[in-house]
Structures are given as structure tokens and as C-alpha cells.
Amino acid sequence: MKDLSKDTQNAILEAMLNGSRVATVVTDPQQADNPIIYMNQTFESLTGYAEEDIIGNNCRFLQGPGTSPEAIQQIRDSIANKVQTTVTLKNYRKDGTAFWNRLNIEPVVVEGKLYFIGTQTDITKEVDQRLLLDEKEEEINQLLLPIIPIHLDLGAVALVGKMDEKRFNILTSKLSEFVQETGTHHVIIDTTGIIWEVNFLYEKLVVIQDVLRLMGSKLYITGINSKTAVQIASERSADQTLLTFSTIQQVIRQLNDSVGIPLQTRLMPFR
Numbered sequence: 001m002k003d004l005s006k007d008t009q010n011a012i013l014e015a016m017l018n019g020s021r022v023a024t025v026v027t028d029p030q031q032a033d034n035p036i037i038y039m040n041q042t043f044e045s046l047t048g049y050a051e052e053d054i055i056g057n058n059c060r061f062l063q064g065p066g067t068s069p070e071a072i073q074q075i076r077d078s079i080a081n082k083v084q085t086t087v088t089l090k091n092y093r094k095d096g097t098a099f100w101n102r103l104n105i106e107p108v109v110v111e112g113k114l115y116f117i118g119t120q121t122d123i124t125k126e127v128d129q130r131l132l133l134d135e136k137e138e139e140i141n142q143l144l145l146p147i148i149p150i151h152l153d154l155g156a157v158a159l160v161g162k163m164d165e166k167r168f169n170i171l172t173s174k175l176s177e178f179v180q181e182t183g184t185h186h187v188i189i190d191t192t193g194i195i196w197e198v199n200f201l202y203e204k205l206v207v208i209q210d211v212l213r214l215m216g217s218k219l220y221i222t223g224i225n226s227k228t229a230v231q232i233a234s235e236r237s238a239d240q241t242l243l244t245f246s247t248i249q250q251v252i253r254q255l256n257d258s259v260g261i262p263l264q265t266r267l268m269p270f271r
């Protein structure tokens, strides 16, 4: 490059930057409010802003109501200290649509003058996926909690939402932990609020029952509606039976007869 004239070097560099798949801006901190002095074409494709819209302006026009003040502070600090930073923040295109911007800011000194190079990558898909995963995890936790000790010797868990294989596996280990910690002999799984994933329902409940039985505890399934009852009946093999009831009160009545758990025991809302 050094053998080429300045103009040729500039033309090549500009072509490279415009061909780059990464949105790029350069700002000049010697000028008031650190304005943009260069942007590449990918920046326009990403944000919708053309050169005539933004050259001479500070980049903060990309920010909006959803932009985190902490992220902006991080940028401010990096500029003040003239150090590199990478930050993910919510930005807005010219048409108002939002995107998650992974912004990298790099200070460079050229011929004794400081500039900042900013590169912007749209990571909306990745962030959305992460948020979805967090939501799912939250759903799983809600689904499994709380396991409520409704009597010294009786615990209950009310399931809500869609049950899939993974959730059943977590439920199995949570229930066995509960039984191990509390020594509870009777456990109710109330299924009134769940949506069954049909094909492995019976098999999974039997696994939970077996695990609890090995730990000295008995499992009762409540909230079985007629459709589920028919399904369970059709899947049942001779040596595997589940104790199913339509209501929790029915279980308590049976436990009153057999082990003296008081009839007034109720599944109270958990606080």
C-alpha cells in the first residue's frame, strides 16, 4: 500500500470498507460533539440513514427509549479515557424499528490526531433467542415450584403449562430432592393446570412413582380428567399402576383413613 499514492490508498481503503459486511463509522473528537466524518454503505443498510442524513452528527441519534443508560455511560467513559470498548445496546433505525447493536469503539491515532472507529453489528436474532431461552427457564422454574408441604407427611406440587420430556426430568429430580430433605411419605402431583404432551405421559409418571417409591414415598396423581384417564388406561401395563384421583381432597380423605392426616388439610396458596 505504501508505494501507492495517497489518493489510490484512500480509494482502496474506502472500497474495502464499503465492501465490508460490518457497519462502520469514524468520528472526529477534535470537532464539537464528536461528529461522524465517515460511514460505510453497510451502516446505511443497517440503519437506513444515508450520508447526507448523518455526516456531521453525533451517533446518539440511533438511541431511543429502550437504550440502556448504563450502556451509554460505558461508551461515554471509553471515549473520555480513549480506550476500546464493546457494548450491546438497543438502537433504532431511521424507520423507527429497533435492533440490538453490538457496538465496538476503537480509538486510533493517525498523523498525531485521535479518531474513533465504531463498528455496529446487528445481533437482534441472538438476543431474542437468549431472551426466549431465559423465558423458558423461568417457565420451567414456575412450573415446578413450589412443592408445598401441606402436612408434615404430605407434599404437593401443582403443575402448570406444557409438560415436555425435559420438564418431567427436572420434576423427577426436584421431587426426589424434596422427599430426601423432608422425609415426606406422601406426594401429590396435581395435573389440573397442565397441557399433556400425549405420548410419554404415563411412562414418565411411572418413573416418578418408582423413584419416589425407592425413597420410601408414595405418589398420588390428581386432576385427572376423563380424556387423560382413558389414555392412562390404554397405556397401562399389568405390573404398573398409578394412584390417580380427580381431586386433592380425595387423596386427603384416603390418607385420613389410612394414616390419620387431618381432613381439613388443604392445598393453601403459597406465600
Ligand SMILES: Cc1cc2nc3c(=O)[nH]c(=O)nc-3n(C[C@H](O)[C@H](O)[C@H](O)COP(=O)(O)O)c2cc1C
Binding pocket: 025, 026, 027, 034, 058, 059, 060, 062, 063, 072, 075, 076, 079, 089, 091, 101, 103, 105, 106, 116, 117, 118, 119, 120
Ligand atoms: C465511533 C463511535 C461510534 C458510535 N456508534 C454508536 C452507535 O452505533 N449507537 C449508539 O447508540 N451510540 C453510538 N456511539 C455513542 C454516541 O455517539 C455517544 O458517544 C454516546 O451517546 C455517549 O455520549 P452522550 O452522553 O453525549 O450521548 C458511538 C460513538 C463513537 C465515538
